[in-house]
Amino acid sequence: MSETLTATPAAGAVSAVLSALSFDEYGLVAAIAQQHDTGEVLMLAWMNREAIEATLRTGRVHYWSRARQKLWRKGEESGQVQRLVELRVDCDGDAVLLLVDQLGVACHTGRRSCFFRAARGSELVTIAEPLVTPGELYGDKG
Amino acid sequence: MSETLTATPAAGAVSAVLSALSFDEYGLVAAIAQQHDTGEVLMLAWMNREAIEATLRTGRVHYWSRARQKLWRKGEESGQVQRLVELRVDCDGDAVLLLVDQLGVACHTGRRSCFFRAARGSELVTIAEPLVTPGELYGDKG
Numbered sequence: 001m002s003e004t005l006t007a008t009p010a011a012g013a014v015s016a017v018l019s020a021l022s023f024d025e026y027g028l029v030a031a032i033a034q035q036h037d038t039g040e041v042l043m044l045a046w047m048n049r050e051a052i053e054a055t056l057r058t059g060r061v062h063y064w065s066r067a068r069q070k071l072w073r074k075g076e077e078s079g080q081v082q083r084l085v086e087l088r089v090d091c092d093g094d095a096v097l098l099l100v101d102q103l104g105v106a107c108h109t110g111r112r113s114c115f116f117r118a119a120r121g122s123e124l125v126t127i128a129e130p131l132v133t134p135g136e137l138y139g140d141k142g
Numbered sequence: 143m144s145e146t147l148t149a150t151p152a153a154g155a156v157s158a159v160l161s162a163l164s165f166d167e168y169g170l171v172a173a174i175a176q177q178h179d180t181g182e183v184l185m186l187a188w189m190n191r192e193a194i195e196a197t198l199r200t201g202r203v204h205y206w207s208r209a210r211q212k213l214w215r216k217g218e219e220s221g222q223v224q225r226l227v228e229l230r231v232d233c234d235g236d237a238v239l240l241l242v243d244q245l246g247v248a249c250h251t252g253r254r255s256c257f258f259r260a261a262r263g264s265e266l267v268t269i270a271e272p273l274v275t276p277g278e279l280y281g282d283k284g
Contacts, residue, residue: 009262009263010261010264012263013261013264013265013266016261016265017266020266030172032174032186034181034183038181039176039182041174041183043232044236086260086261086262087261088257088258088259088261088269089257089261089266090185090186090257091251091253091256092256095257096257097183108233109233114237115231115232115237115239116233117162117230117232118228118229118230119152119155119228119229119230119231120152120155121152122152122155123155123158124155124158124159124162124231127230
């Protein structure tokens with residue numbers, strides 16, 4: 001959390017953002033990551049107060065891992081980091097939109113976006129293939 | 143729910159989609175609505191099994207209103223409907239991405255997108271103004 005890779009243009013907005021957010025009973029808000037230039041929606045994850053603060057202060061996106069119950073600096077294992085371009089808050093403060101610059105792939109399956117299955121006809125069709133293997137992303141940690 | 147405005151190209155995919163989803167303890171998944179051609183992220187809301195089914199069958203987006211605890215056909219009061227272009231499911235099945243064609247505005251404040259506040263400098267700055275007033279959208283119902 002003390003690492004500052006890229007100064008964010010909104011490091012001073014932590015208290016303004018936190019004041020605008022309505023965290024749920026688990027202390028979380030939903031966070032959508034969107035590639036800032038192409039508009040591609042990459043993933044949906046969750047942020048707590050600490051993740052919001054770390055993201056704004058360091059310029060590198062942090063989430064709260066519900067599975068692991070810990071702060072998760074995106075890319076900390078895989079190297080597939082997200083640089084924050086802009087954080088936006090929705091009308092009722094229970095979701096944020098993160099405009100990011102995604103290095104490599106966002107999905108743990110090795111695909112660029114987590115939304116790689118589309119309802120077409122009577123099926124759910126895989127519309128994107130992995131660009132790297134999970135083994136390449138996570139090595140022995142699988 | 144029996145209304146069919148536009149045939150969706152995936153009306154037959156209801157069971158495939160439901161099988162791929164992991165609903166939370168409230169029976170919900172997060173749903174991101176994105177304008178299909180511009181890439182603009184319009185809103186985040188929630189869907190239960192009934193909302194998924196109604197959306198795929200009618201081609202018109204339905205959500206579950208957590209505030210009102212009822213199925214909510216987007217635009218039923220405001221007229222600002224969302225036509226479904228494609229529904230996508232994420233890697234772990236707890237979120238869907240709805241590519242939509244939004245008529246008018248998505249936000250109840252009258253703005254095109256609910257994400258109209260951006261962290262810039264030390265503030266949360268309003269970056270979009272209402273295109274219509276809530277009064278125009280909802281009339282006497284406020």
